[in-house]
Amino acid sequence: MNISIVRPGDLGETEISRWRDLQGADASLDNPFLSVEFALAMGRLRDYVRVAVVEDGDKIVGFFPYERHNFGIGKPLGGFLTTCHGLISVPDLKVDLRALLRACKLSVFDFDHMVAGQPTFEAHQTDVRPAPIMDLSVGFDAYIEQVRANSPKNYKTVRYKERKLGREQGELRFEWDSADGGALRQLMQWKSDQYRRTGRVDRFAQPWIVQLLDEMHAERSSTFSGVLTMVYAGDTPVAGHFGLRTADTLVGWFPAYDTEFARYSPGIVHHLLMAEHAANAGLRQVDMGKGGREYKGWLKTGDLFVAEGRVSRPSPTAAVHWMGRAPVNKARTIVTDRPELYRLADRVLKGFGRMRTSVQNQSPATVVKEPWGAG
Template sequence: MKITVVRPGDLGDSELTRWRELQKADPSLDNPFLSVEFAVAMDRLRDYVRVAVLHDGSGVAGFFPYERHSFGIGKPLGGFLTTCHGLIAAPGLEFDARALLRACKLTVFDFDHMVAGQPTFAPYEADVRPAPVMDFTAGFDAWLDQVRSNSPKNLKTVRYKERKLGREQGDLRFEYASADPEVLRVLLGWKSDQYRRTGRVDRFAQPWIVELIDLMHAEHSSDFGGVLTMLYAGDTPVAGHFGLRTATTLVGWFPAYDTEYARYSPGIVHHLQMAEAAATAGLQMVDMGKGGKEYKDWLKSGVLYVAEGRVSRPSPTAAVHWMGRTPFNKARTIVLDRPSLYRAADRVLKGFGRVRSSLRPEPAKQAVKEPTGAN
């Protein structure tokens, strides 16, 4: 096996075509974060993005996209932004992971959302987690029957709030695959507010992440695209989501809502309407990603599996990295395993967010002009 390392943007047309062929040939790779379009977009914005191209005697056998940071520390492409990573290769391809790291000039590679069971990385999996999905392969009605079976009380409550929202705030309208950049700005504003309110780091404070979202929003091919959805009450947007899709799978990424309408549970109302719209558009699945949100348990009709683990080559850098990362990873696993701890941690973060907001100085009062064009 021969390995060459290039930037995704330097891949030729034949290699781009081969990437897409390999992805479509293996159902476990049906995730937009594994698509070549995402890798190319990341390469446009970040200097540390690379892809290892694996050649066997008959041609290209696989692609391994990754990030190479200082001291040879390797991270999955997109890191904390993504919910899936892995080797895009022919089903069953097995390659020595340490030899792969050597070719990539990496001393260590940590993963936490690896496609579970890939032969190259399976020996290094420390934990495997379920990622709940909404599965529409049997049709939207079959999925809704499963949701009703999961929790009839929850579904009844959300449907009641849905009717109440429309009755009190204006007729509901759902927009699927909006191309309006101003609608995207509304959603990102809600999400930034949520990050700050809950004590988390505002991802959109980093301009390159906003630029990445804009690039993804502009993608509209048959195999890959950004999907912006918005729920309106009358003419007022109340809840939305931006995610990525392949031809058949939509991945949850950035859901948010206007807290002024929180009493109506607009986020869950939106998710139900998004599911129906996605199924109508021909998608077969919405991947909600692993994580401790309780609403995922009753919206799910199936699961995928992702793995956490670590590959390293003997070096002082790898040893130091292990000492810094292992306690954090173990603590996170313990919290995710126990819903009571997850809720407690969430309350602590929200409390921190409230304190941080109260300490933020008030902006100077000034006249505010309404925006007249795209940001």
Template sequence: MKITVVRPGELGESERAHWRALQKADPSLDNPFLSVEFAVAMDRLRDYVRVAVIDDGTGIVGFFPYERHSFGIGKPLGGFLTTCHGLISVPGLKVDVRALLRACRLTVYDFDHLVAGQPTFAAYESDVRPAPVMDFTEGFDAWLEQVKANSPKNLKTVRYKERKLGREQGELRFEYASADPEVLRVLLGWKSDQYRRTGRVDRFAQPWIVELIDLMHAERSADFSGVLTMLYAGETPVAGHFGLRTATTIVGWFPAYDIEYARYSPGIVHHLRMAEAAAEAGVQMVDMGKGGKEYKDWLKSGELYVSEGRVSRPSPAAAVHWMGRVPFNKARTIVLDRPSLYKAADRVLKGFGRVRSSIQQESSNSVVKEPTGAR
């Protein structure tokens, strides 16, 4: 195997076309986070983005996008922002993983959303987890019947709240694939508020992430595009989502809603409307990503699988990385495996968010006023 490392932006059009062809040939790779367009966009914004081009002597058989950080620490492309990563290759390709790391100048590669079962990494998987999906291959109505079977009570309650929202706040309207940047700003504002309110780090406080979202929103092609959806009550936006799609799959990324309308469960109402619109647009699947949200179990009609693991070459940097990451990953797995612990952790974060918001509010209100007559 010949492995050549370049930046994604240096790939020629023939190489990009070959990447797309490899992705289309393997259903397990049908995820926009594995698309060449996402890799090129990341490369425009981050200096540490690379891709290994793998040639078996007859031609290119695979692409391995990754991030190379200090001390040769390797991370998946997009890291914490993404819900899928891996090797884009001909089916069944097995590369000597340590030779791959040497070529990429990596001491360690740590993954947590890898396409499960890829031969190159399978021996290094420490855990495999389901990612719930909304599957429309049998049509929207068939999917809705599965949702109803999952929980008739939940569907009945949401439909009641949907009618109540339209009756009390204005006729409901759903917009699919909005190109309006102002609508995107509304959604990101809600999401930032949610991050702060629930004690999470506000991802959009990093300008490059906002720029990445803008680049993705501007993408419009048959194989890859950003999809912005919004639910309106009258003329008022109440819930939305921004995700990425291939020709047939949308990946859930940034859902959010206006908390002024929380009593109507606008986020779930939006997801039902989004499912119908996506199916009509030719989407066969919405990948909701692994994670502990109860609504996913209710809306799912199938599952994909992603893996966690780590591969390394002997080095001091790899040893230090192991001490810093592996215990944390194990603790996170324990929490995710136990609903009671997950809910407790969520409550703690939300409490932290409330305290932080209160402190920030007090700080903004305690402005020292200049005495009357002073200059």
């Protein structure tokens, strides 16, 4: 096999078409974060994005998008922003990992949302975790009946709050695939407020991430596009979400809501309405991503699986990187595996967020550093 390294923008129409064909032929690759459009956008915005093109003879058999940071540290494309990464290739392709790292000029490559079971990386998986999905393959009615059966009390409560929101705040209106740039800005503002309130890093403080969402919002094709959804009570926006879709899958990315309406659980109301409209739009599933909130447990009707692991070439950089990352990864796994610890960590971060907001309000010039794990 021959491995060549290019910037995404250097891919020609032949390579782009081949990428789409490979992705479309394998159901395990049905995720917009694996699409060539996402790689092209990241390549326009970030200098460290590269693609390894794997050829067998005169035929391209795989693409490996990645980020190359200082000292040969490799990260998945999009890093902390994405919920899926991997090798876009012919089925069952197994690439020599040492040769791949050497060609990519990487000392180490960490992954935590790898498509599980890819032969190239399978031997280096240290854990495989479920990513909950809303399975809409047999229609919304079948999906909602399963949700109702799985958690009748939660379902009844949310539907009651949905009716109450409509009565007290104005008739509910759901907008699917909105082209409104102002609504996208409103969603980002809600999300920034949530990040600060819960003690986490504000993604949208980085201009390139805002630009990425703008570019994704403008993408429109049958196999890849950004999807903005909003719930309104009367003329007032109360909750929304921005995600990416393929022909069959919508991936959860940035959900948020106006805290003024928190008593109505507008985020959950939005998710159920989004699932209904996604099914009507011909989508077969909504991927909610691994880990996180309890609501995913009762909204889900299936699971995909993603893997965590690490590959490296012997080097001082790889050794230092392992010493720095291993304890953090171990601690994160322990916390996310135990709901009581997750809730405790969440309360601690929210407390930090309140403290940080209070300090910043008193002294705008004050800079408060993020605590460990706030990202």
